[in-house]
Amino acid sequence: MPAIISLIRKLRPLLSNWESRDVREAERTAVTSRRKNIASLGDLQRQRRQGQRGAV
Helix, strand or coil: CHHHHHHHHHHHHHHHHHHHHHHHHHHHHHHHHHHHHHHHHHHHHHHHHHHHHHHC
């Protein structure tokens, strides 16, 4: 039984490293998708402004 406990203690840091890496990756993808959304929103606003200018 103690051997299992020591093994878990050895493996726990590896697991936490894994989890933090997954979280970082998820944050990175969220940031890039947010940037893309902001960029597309800027394009939409630009198109709308050009459309208004053309209509006037």
